[in-house]
Amino acid sequence: MTACAVSFSGVEKTYKRPRLLGAEYHTAVKDLSFELRAGEITGLLGLNGAGKTTVMKLITGLLFPTAGQVRVFGCSPSDVAAKARVGFLPELPYFPPQVKPAAALMYYGRLSGLSGADLSLAVESAMRKTGLEPHAGKRVSEFSKGMLQRLGLAQALLHKPDLLVLDEPVSGLDPLAIHDIRGLLAGLNSDGRAIFLSSHSISEVEKLASRVLIMVRGALAATVTRAQWEAAPGGLETIFVEAVK
Amino acid sequence: MKDLFLARAVAFNSFSESVRNRFFTLFAVFAFTAVYASVLAGVMAVDQEARVLTDFGLALIELTALAYSLFGVSSSLLKEAETKTIYLVFSRPVPRRVYLAGKLAGALLTAGLMLAIMGAIHLSLLAFRGFGLPEFYAWALAGTFLKLAVIISFAFFVSLFSTSAVSTLVISSIMWTLGHFAAEARFMAERLPGFKGIVFNVFLWLIPNLQLFNARDAAGAACALGPGVIVPAASWVAASYLAALWLLARKEF
Numbered sequence: 039m040t041a042c043a044v045s046f047s048g049v050e051k052t053y054k055r056p057r058l059l060g061a062e063y064h065t066a067v068k069d070l071s072f073e074l075r076a077g078e079i080t081g082l083l084g085l086n087g088a089g090k091t092t093v094m095k096l097i098t099g100l101l102f103p104t105a106g107q108v109r110v111f112g113c114s115p116s117d118v119a120a121k122a123r124v125g126f127l128p129e130l131p132y133f134p135p136q137v138k139p140a141a142a143l144m145y146y147g148r149l150s151g152l153s154g155a156d157l158s159l160a161v162e163s164a165m166r167k168t169g170l171e172p173h174a175g176k177r178v179s180e181f182s183k184g185m186l187q188r189l190g191l192a193q194a195l196l197h198k199p200d201l202l203v204l205d206e207p208v209s210g211l212d213p214l215a216i217h218d219i220r221g222l223l224a225g226l227n228s229d230g231r232a233i234f235l236s237s238h239s240i241s242e243v244e245k246l247a248s249r250v251l252i253m254v255r256g257a258l259a260a261t262v263t264r265a266q267w268e269a270a271p272g273g274l275e276t277i278f279v280e281a282v283k
Numbered sequence: 284m285k286d287l288f289l290a291r292a293v294a295f296n297s298f299s300e301s302v303r304n305r306f307f308t309l310f311a312v313f314a315f316t317a318v319y320a321s322v323l324a325g326v327m328a329v330d331q332e333a334r335v336l337t338d339f340g341l342a343l344i345e346l347t348a349l350a351y352s353l354f355g356v357s358s359s360l361l362k363e364a365e366t367k368t369i370y371l372v373f374s375r376p377v378p379r380r381v382y383l384a385g386k387l388a389g390a391l392l393t394a395g396l397m398l399a400i401m402g403a404i405h406l407s408l409l410a411f412r413g414f415g416l417p418e419f420y421a422w423a424l425a426g427t428f429l430k431l432a433v434i435i436s437f438a439f440f441v442s443l444f445s446t447s448a449v450s451t452l453v454i455s456s457i458m459w460t461l462g463h464f465a466a467e468a469r470f471m472a473e474r475l476p477g478f479k480g481i482v483f484n485v486f487l488w489l490i491p492n493l494q495l496f497n498a499r500d501a502a503g504a505a506c507a508l509g510p511g512v513i514v515p516a517a518s519w520v521a522a523s524y525l526a527a528l529w530l531l532a533r534k535e536f
Contacts, residue, residue: 095370095535095536098370098373098374099373099374100370100373100374100535100536101535101536102535118376118378119376121374121375121376121377122376124374126370126371126374128367128370128371130367131367131370131371132366132367132368133368134300134303136303145292145296146371146375148288148289148292149289149292149293149372149375149376149377150375150376151285151289151376153288193371197375203374
């Protein structure tokens with residue numbers, strides 16, 4: 039039996055927006071239960087507002103569930119022991135424009151508990167893996183969107199996490215950058231890392247993931263395995279369209 | 284030890300980002316202009332030139348450092364949340380108490396550097412006019428730093444519940460002003476009878492008495508800041524930090 043990296047059981051997340059009189063409530067995810075297995079690439083598909091980013095933030099402890107329970111490697115997502123095993127790439131990550139990539143990575147490496155020679159090695163390795171080495175002398179302000187995304191991925195890899203949570207990792211990238219990132223993620227997975235990625239690109243998820251979760255209006259509409267979508271006429275796209283209709 | 288290492292990383296990152304920011308250079312130029320203005324006031328004072336030059340310069344240093352610090356702090360956490368930089372921090376094993384302590388230390392370091400730069404400009408102007416180092420000058424700057432520490436930590440607290448940087452700026456500025464009238468307000472509260480007096484007294488305990496750190500006023504009169512003022516300053520900073528931490532621990536991003 040494969041070990042469980044993340045488990046959601048009956049999770050609900052409701053956002054409260056204060057108004058002049060009272061408050062407005064919006065339920066982003068409801069009664070959500072699923073598991074992410076260690077060492078597996080799982081995709082998360084859904085239309086805008088389906089709750090994909092909320093799920094990712096719940097895993098990384100940036101949001102707290104209103105009801106239900108989220109466990110990451112058996113711990114609460116807010117627990118430092120869980121966070122030490124998770125790498126997160128948010129959509130469109132920001133880095134100070136005046137710094138060079140190594141300086142930005144040094145900072146995030148320190149926050150991940152690395153220091154001294156380990157830190158230098160981790161920065162070097164993350165830059166090499168993400169193809170940032172030739173751009174080491176540039177400042178972040180000179181980076182293209184694709185390079186920023188690589189830097190975002192590099193900061194998530196620094197502490198060699200067991201689980202990578204990637205929110206739209208190929209959003210807005212050119213085909214060559216997408217190809218490179220796909221290769222990088224496949225390589226990381228072959229090292230035994232679990233990857234959980236959300237995307238609007240069905241074809242990208244189809245190429246990488248071995249299992250896909252489809253979310254519709256905050257609920258889990260379907261869980262599809264590679265064997266299922268490969269056997270289905272029209273593939274994953276048809277299954278997705280039918281699920282969200 | 285690990286927490287200290289993390290807090291140091293956050294503090295130095297916050298400090299270097301502030302110093303690299305164009306806003307810092309702009310303020311340094313503004314500070315030079317403002318402090319230089321004290322030369323004009325000093326010249327007009329004729330035989331009291333040294334005292335006016337010292338007092339006026341120290342007052343301008345304090346107000347400029349206050350404005351710089353409040354502008355920086357009021358948008359600091361808000362900007363990190365808006366740019367999602369905070370996602371990269373809080374998705375790592377960084378306890379929120381450590382992050383807040385690091386941000387506070389970074390802001391204090393920046394304020395300290397701003398004070399040192401302005402102090403150097405001011406002293407060079409005094410030397411240019413042929414005056415030596417005023418007695419207790421360092422105490423006056425230390426008093427200003429303690430005031431800044433109190434108001435910076437308060438601004439961090441306010442920024443965690445206010446809806447914009449402007450409201451943080453306004454609320455913190457009001458607290459700064461109230462803090463300079465705390466003794467007068469306490470005097471009045473003691474004379475208020477019954478329940479009203481009790482409520483007013485309790486409310487006043489929430490306002491830091493910034494007059495305690497006013498060595499600046501006393502510098503020309505050759506009177507030093509008592510070392511005992513560290514305790515109230517540390518207490519107000521700690522209270523604001525704990526209140527801010529209470530909010531930050533519950534905050535979602």
